[in-house]
Amino acid sequence: MTMPLQVFDKIYKIELPIPFPLKTTNVYFVDETPRTLVDTGIKTKASYEALKKGLEEAGFSIRSIERILITHGHIDHYGQAKRLSSLSGASIYIHPKEYGRIRSILHVLGVLKKVLLRNGVPEILAHEAVHYIESAQKMADPLEEAFFLNDGDPIPFQSATWISIHCPGHSPGLLCFYWPEKKLLFTGDHLLKEITPNPVLNVPESGAPLRYPSLKEYLTSLEKVEKMDLSLLLPGHGEEVQDPKGLIQKLFAHHKERMEHILASLTKGEKTSFEIAQDLFPGVPSFEVFLGISEAVGHLEILRKKGMVKVTERDGKDYYSLE
Ligand SMILES: [Zn+2]
Numbered sequence: 001m002t003m004p005l006q007v008f009d010k011i012y013k014i015e016l017p018i019p020f021p022l023k024t025t026n027v028y029f030v031d032e033t034p035r036t037l038v039d040t041g042i043k044t045k046a047s048y049e050a051l052k053k054g055l056e057e058a059g060f061s062i063r064s065i066e067r068i069l070i071t072h073g074h075i076d077h078y079g080q081a082k083r084l085s086s087l088s089g090a091s092i093y094i095h096p097k098e099y100g101r102i103r104s105i106l107h108v109l110g111v112l113k114k115v116l117l118r119n120g121v122p123e124i125l126a127h128e129a130v131h132y133i134e135s136a137q138k139m140a141d142p143l144e145e146a147f148f149l150n151d152g153d154p155i156p157f158q159s160a161t162w163i164s165i166h167c168p169g170h171s172p173g174l175l176c177f178y179w180p181e182k183k184l185l186f187t188g189d190h191l192l193k194e195i196t197p198n199p200v201l202n203v204p205e206s207g208a209p210l211r212y213p214s215l216k217e218y219l220t221s222l223e224k225v226e227k228m229d230l231s232l233l234l235p236g237h238g239e240e241v242q243d244p245k246g247l248i249q250k251l252f253a254h255h256k257e258r259m260e261h262i263l264a265s266l267t268k269g270e271k272t273s274f275e276i277a278q279d280l281f282p283g284v285p286s287f288e289v290f291l292g293i294s295e296a297v298g299h300l301e302i303l304r305k306k307g308m309v310k311v312t313e314r315d316g317k318d319y320y321s322l323e
C-alpha cells in the first residue's frame with residue numbers, strides 16, 4: 001500500500017490509509033524545484049508513517065517537502081498539512097473558501113444539524129451524523145498560516161508553471177492543479193476513476209431560504225474540465241484516469257439518470273429529501289445520511305430552478321413535489 005509509484009516523470013504517488021470506505025487517499029510528491037506535495041492525508045500515526053516510508057523509498061524524506069498544495073478542505077486531503085509544514089518548513093497553499101470552512105468547522109456543524117432536520121432526517125440520525133463528522137475532525141489540524149490560490153493563479157516551479165483551476169461542487173473551494181506542458185491534472189475529489197464524486201452539501205452560513213447549489217456548480221465545473229487539453233488525471237483516491245473525456249461523459253450520463261430516478265420517485269407524492277435519499281440509496285448507514293441528502297438536494301435544486309419541482313415548508317421540514 002505504501003510503495004511509491006512513479007506515475008509520471010518526477011511524480012510519485014503515495015497511498016495513505018484512512019478509516020473510511022475509500023480506504024486510502026493519494027498524495028503526490030513532485031520532485032521539481034520547489035519540491036511539492038499535493039494533498040497530505042489525515043493526521044494519524046499510520047498515515048504519517050506511510051508517507052514517511054513512501055518518501056524514503058523514493059529517495060526523499062519529510063524534510064524534502066518545500067511546498068504543500070491542498071486540493072480541498074476535507075480531512076483526508078489536508079489533515080496533516082500543519083504537522084508536515086512544521087516539520088519541513090513547507091508553505092501551504094489552499095483556496096480561501098476552503099481555508100475559511102476549515103477555520104469555522106464547529107459553526108458549520110451547528111448549522112448542519114438544522115439543515116438535516118429541515119431535510120426530514122429523524123432527530124437521532126441527525127445527531128449521529130453530526131457527531132460522526134465532528135469526531136472525525138480529530139484526524140486533522142486546523143490550518144493557521146497558509147497562502148491563498150484562486151482560479152487561474154500560476155504555481156511556479158523552476159522549469160514549469162502550473163495553473164490553479166477552481167472547480168467548485170464537491171466542495172466550494174476545490175482546486176485542481178494543471179500542468180499544461182504535460183497535459184496533467186491533479187483532480188482531488190473532483191474526478192475519481194471508479195467512484196462518482198459526491199457534490200457535498202455546502203452548509204449555508206445561516207438562515208432560510210436554504211439553497212443547495214453544489215450539484216449545479218459541480219456540473220459546471222465538469223464542463224470546465226471537459227474543455228481542457230488533458231491526457232492524464234491524477235485523482236485524490238484510486239487509480240489514474242487515462243481517458244478524461246470518457247470519464248466526464250459517464251458522469252454526465254450518471255447524473256441525468258439519477259435526475260430521472262428522482263422525478264419518478266416524486267410521482268408517488270410529496271417527499272422530504274431524506275425520503276428521496278432513502279429511495280436512491282436504500283439502507284445507507286447513518287453516517288452516510290449526509291452524503292445521500294447532498295446528492296438528493298443537489299438534484300432537487302436543479303429541478304426546482306427548471307420549474308419541474310416545488311418545495312413547501314411545513315412543520316420545519318421541506319417537502320418536495322412535482323410542479
Ligand atoms: Zn473530498
Ligand SMILES: [Zn+2]
Binds near residue numbers: 074076
Ligand atoms: Zn477525499
